[in-house]
Amino acid sequence: xxxxxxxxxxxxxxxxxxxxxxxxxxxxxxxxxxxxxxxxxxxxxxxxxxxxxxxxxxxxxxxxxxxxxxxxxxxxxxxxxxxxxxxxxxxxxxxxxxxxxxxxxxxxxxxxxxxxxxxxxxxxxxxxxxxxxxxxxxxxxxxxxxxxxxxxxxxxxxxxxxxxxxxxxxxxxxxxxxxxxxxxxxxxxxxxxxxxxxxxxxxxxxxxxxxxxxxxxxxxxxxxxxxxxxxxxxxxxxxxxxxxxxxxxxxxxxxxxxxxxxxxxxxxxxxxxxxxx
Amino acid sequence: xxxxxxxxxxxxxxxxxxxxxxxxxxxxxxxxxxxxxxxxxxxxxxxxxxxxxxxxxxxxxxxxxxxxxxxxxxxxxxxxxxxxxxxxxxxxxxxxxxxxxxxxxxxxxxxxxxxxxxxxxxxxxxxxxxxxxxxxxxxxxxxxxxxxxxxxxxxxxxxxxxxxxxxxxxxxxxxxxxxxxxxxxxxxxxxxxxxxxxxxxxxxxxxxxxxxxxxxxxxxxxxxxxxxxxxxxxxxxxxxxxxxxxxxxxxxxxxxxxxxxxxxxxxxxxxxxxxxxxxxxxxxxxxxxxxxxxxxxxx
Numbered sequence: 001x002x003x004x005x006x007x008x009x010x011x012x013x014x015x016x017x018x019x020x021x022x023x024x025x026x027x028x029x030x031x032x033x034x035x036x037x038x039x040x041x042x043x044x045x046x047x048x049x050x051x052x053x054x055x056x057x058x059x060x061x062x063x064x065x066x067x068x069x070x071x072x073x074x075x076x077x078x079x080x081x082x083x084x085x086x087x088x089x090x091x092x093x094x095x096x097x098x099x100x101x102x103x104x105x106x107x108x109x110x111x112x113x114x115x116x117x118x119x120x121x122x123x124x125x126x127x128x129x130x131x132x133x134x135x136x137x138x139x140x141x142x143x144x145x146x147x148x149x150x151x152x153x154x155x156x157x158x159x160x161x162x163x164x165x166x167x168x169x170x171x172x173x174x175x176x177x178x179x180x181x182x183x184x185x186x187x188x189x190x191x192x193x194x195x196x197x198x199x200x201x202x203x204x205x206x207x208x209x210x211x212x213x214x215x216x217x218x219x220x221x222x223x224x225x226x227x228x229x230x231x232x233x234x235x236x237x238x239x240x241x242x243x244x245x246x247x248x249x250x251x252x253x254x255x256x257x258x259x260x261x262x263x264x265x266x267x268x269x270x271x272x273x274x275x276x277x
Numbered sequence: 278x279x280x281x282x283x284x285x286x287x288x289x290x291x292x293x294x295x296x297x298x299x300x301x302x303x304x305x306x307x308x309x310x311x312x313x314x315x316x317x318x319x320x321x322x323x324x325x326x327x328x329x330x331x332x333x334x335x336x337x338x339x340x341x342x343x344x345x346x347x348x349x350x351x352x353x354x355x356x357x358x359x360x361x362x363x364x365x366x367x368x369x370x371x372x373x374x375x376x377x378x379x380x381x382x383x384x385x386x387x388x389x390x391x392x393x394x395x396x397x398x399x400x401x402x403x404x405x406x407x408x409x410x411x412x413x414x415x416x417x418x419x420x421x422x423x424x425x426x427x428x429x430x431x432x433x434x435x436x437x438x439x440x441x442x443x444x445x446x447x448x449x450x451x452x453x454x455x456x457x458x459x460x461x462x463x464x465x466x467x468x469x470x471x472x473x474x475x476x477x478x479x480x481x482x483x484x485x486x487x488x489x490x491x492x493x494x495x496x497x498x499x500x501x502x503x504x505x506x507x508x509x510x511x512x513x514x515x516x517x518x519x520x521x522x523x524x525x526x527x528x529x530x531x532x533x534x535x536x537x538x539x540x541x542x543x544x545x546x547x548x549x550x551x552x553x554x555x556x557x558x559x560x561x562x563x564x565x566x567x568x569x570x571x572x573x574x575x576x
Contacts, residue, residue, distance in 0.1 A: 002390060002476075004382055005382045005383070006386050008380070008383035009391070009450075010383075011383060012383070013404045015443045016408060023415070023418065023419060026422050075311055075312065079312045081305050082306060082309040086305055097562065097566060098316050101558070101562050102312070102316045104559075104561065105504070105558060106500075106504025107507075109504070109551050109554055109558075112534060113322060113323060116544070116548075143319070150312065174295050176299070177295065177298055179301075204411070204415070207507050231412060231414045235507055235510070238421075238511055239511075253414070256412065256414070260411060264410040267410070
């Protein structure tokens with residue numbers, strides 16, 4: 001039995017190893033024909049003419065991710081502050097399941113909501129030719145990463161020792177002042193790790209983005225124009241791609257994989273430092 | 278959870294409330310309201326737009342339930358979602374059948390057998406964190422390269438189920454480990470003192486106490502499996518029919534919704550699918566938090 005337990009624990013290791021091996025092994029043939037540099041910095045993506053440059057998608061991914069996190073971080077952190085310091089049992093009994101539900105809604109439902117409501121709304125409000133744009137994608141992604149940021153920040157805030165708070169009150173500060181100037185700074189590493197986790201979520205999101213971002217493979221042209229991300233590039237074209245085109249999509253996957261791994265290691269670095277402190 | 282007294286009696290009778298403090302308090306209220314507003318607008322919009330699609334009026338103006346939405350066979354006329362529901366149940370069962378034993382046994386090893394600071398535990402922790410952070414499209418890509426092509430299952434439920442099983446494994450593994458670790462030491466000592474072996478103690482005494490926590494993780498995993506699209510389109514495929522053998526290709530509910538919105542012809546039916554998906558997720562969430570609460574009340 002112990003052997004079975006041991007094997008089961010090792011499945012995670014095996015899975016990560018297999019994912020690395022299969023992604024890289026299938027991605028590398030592409031780089032025999034095309035240089036990595038021109039793939040990463042090329043500004044044009046036209047698979048039919050065998051021109052593969054994913055710069056627009058890399059920038060696109062970062063564009064909407066930054067937009068989403070800029071929107072979601074203040075709202076998420078302050079919602080966590082509300083839940084920890086200004087709310088009461090009764091309100092939290094409603095808030096916590098709500099946040100959990102927000103985290104549980106499938107991305108395809110988010111995407112559908114964005115496509116049917118946010119896209120036409122933005123089109124009419126801003127008088128655009130199409131409502132599928134960076135702005136809508138960022139807003140939708142912001143809602144999607146909100147629960148991640150709220151849950152991590154709330155956990156970080158409630159882990160701050162309460163004598164920090166009492167000390168601040170004893171010095172004559174108000175409840176609000178103590179929260180803003182003592183408790184939030186003390187929870188900063190934890191809050192930061194929540195934001196980084198949110199960035200990882202946002203950059204990897206596919207289904208919701210594909211439905212609202214417009215998906216044009218060109219350099220970003222402002223927040224009211226369409227954009228394509230790395231994830232969308234894979235999902236959209238994998239269905240009919242063949243040969244070099246297919247290899248280029250797997251190579252796109254490898255680039256995305258490496259970006260996500262970098263973000264995740266930043267996250268675990270912050271977490272580890274927090275534990276040591 | 279928090280033992281801070283929020284009434285702040287010190288302020289009473291002393292200096293008038295600080296303007297900055299009031300402004301800050303107001304902003305936090307506003308943000309919380311925004312969060313709830315976002316959730317409410319999604320849920321209400323989907324339900325209001327979706328529920329009417331389950332009904333139709335006949336010539337005399339009487340309201341009927343549109344049972345053709347649940348016809349056994351999918352055609353472009355009835356746009357039935359029944360095949361997708363069956364496939365979703367099938368897919369969920371298969372994926373759980375693979376991931377639950379692996380996750381629970383792995384969690385048992387980490388919590389009960391491994392030395393807390395051993396190298397293996399550290400590596401498992403790092404890799405499970407890595408898995409938890411990977412985007413679903415990467416899983417889809419891997420599933421396609423490995424299960425579909427390399428093993429040669431083709432687009433099939435089995436390929437999709439294995440892909441999803443890897444995806445939810447870290448959640449179940451970590452939650453099992455944490456639930457087991459929260460079981461008091463005295464339970465184990467009592468059982469061992471009565472002469473039970475290590476395995477018997479783990480399976481008969483510790484595991485049952487930790488079950489609600491594990492159940493919470495499993496229910497959350499069901500939510501993820503039911504809602505997944507990006508990892509499934511290139512592993513289990515998009516064929517609109519009921520799967521009989523695990524090697525058949527078929528679409529789940531979420532994929533069905535994705536395909537309907539892409540075709541753009543049956544948006545009413547797409548709304549109906551979104552309603553079903555949302556209901557499933559709400560139920561899973563509710564039961565899951567109830568199970569988690571049961572664990573914490575025992576501990």
